[in-house]
Amino acid sequence: MTAMGSWGLTPLCWAAHKGDVPMAVLLLQNGGENINARSSDSRRWTPLSFAAAKGSEDMVRLLLADERVDVETKDSAGLSPSFVAAFKGHLAVVKLLLETGQVNANSEGPHSRTLFSWAAGKGDAVVVAMLLATGSVEVNPRDRQFGRTALAWASLYRQETVVPLLVGTKQIDLNARDCTDRTLLHLAAWKGHAAVVELLLQSSRVDVQPKDSKA
Numbered sequence: 001m002t003a004m005g006s007w008g009l010t011p012l013c014w015a016a017h018k019g020d021v022p023m024a025v026l027l028l029q030n031g032g033e034n035i036n037a038r039s040s041d042s043r044r045w046t047p048l049s050f051a052a053a054k055g056s057e058d059m060v061r062l063l064l065a066d067e068r069v070d071v072e073t074k075d076s077a078g079l080s081p082s083f084v085a086a087f088k089g090h091l092a093v094v095k096l097l098l099e100t101g102q103v104n105a106n107s108e109g110p111h112s113r114t115l116f117s118w119a120a121g122k123g124d125a126v127v128v129a130m131l132l133a134t135g136s137v138e139v140n141p142r143d144r145q146f147g148r149t150a151l152a153w154a155s156l157y158r159q160e161t162v163v164p165l166l167v168g169t170k171q172i173d174l175n176a177r178d179c180t181d182r183t184l185l186h187l188a189a190w191k192g193h194a195a196v197v198e199l200l201l202q203s204s205r206v207d208v209q210p211k212d213s214k215a
Contacts, residue, residue: 016047017065019056025120028066044075052081052097055090056144068110071102078109086119094127098134105137112144113153125161132169139171147179148187155184155200158193165204174205181213 012031015023023046048069051059071172074080082103087095097103106114116137119127128150131137140149151172154162166172175183185206188196200206 010047011134012047013045013050016050016056016059017054019051019054019059021056021058021062024059024062028062037091043075043077046070046073046081048073048081049075049079049084052085052090052093053088055088055093057092057096060093060096064096071097071100072104072107074107079117080109083109083115083118086115086124087122089124089129091124091126095130098130105131105134106141114138114141114150117141117143117148117150117153118152120159120162120166121157123154123157123159123162125165126158128162128165132165139166139169140173140176141184142176142178145179147177149173149176149178149184152176152178152184152187155188155193155196156191158188158191158196160195163196163199167199174200174203175207175210177210177212183207183210185210186212 004162009017012024012027015027017081027211046069048060048071050061051063064071071082072080079087080103082094082097085097105116108114109118116128116131116139119131132139142149148156150161151166151174154166167174177183182190185197188200201208
């Protein structure tokens with residue numbers, strides 16, 4: 001029951017990939033201990049990874065009901081199912097995964113950035129709000145390459161729906177500096193993002209005359 005296909009997929013992986021819930025039920029209920037609910041392909045994608053990528057809420061619910069499923073398993077690129085769902089824009093699936101209480105909201109993905117950091121940089125305000133609502137997310141995570149926080153990435157890419165949300169969060173460090181010693185205001189001004197600059201200047205917590213190390 002755990003036989004692999006030419007792509008390294010088990011029957012359960014194929015069922016999840018196709019969104020075939022009845023087939024997945026058949027495999028899980030009748031395969032017994034011979035079914036590996038954590039099986040993965042050559043990219044280390046598990047059935048839950050495939051279900052998250054497809055956005056199949058019913059498949060995700062089915063897999064989450066199986067105690068053998070690990071919601072934090074990462075693929076060869078460092079992506080957990082929650083990362084995959086967020087990148088694909090499947091917000092309902094992200095919500096389902098977060099509701100398990102088993103998702104490590106501070107786990108690092110590609111380029112040492114957390115899901116919170118990636119969501120902020122991509123402008124996914126709904127995912128950012130979901131993560132903030134967990135109460136357990138680190139709101140000032142810094143990646144190791146650039147030393148930028150989630151708000152820094154949002155400011156850099158002019159994510160005008162996310163920036164106000166983060167600026168309004170008291171725990172956010174509005175004067176955090178990256179590896180080049182530049183603040184959020186530096187980045188937004190450098191990129192010419194007037195709306196972001198204006199928003200930052202409206203906050204009394206922002207240092208309006210920061211100087212980088214080359215000043």
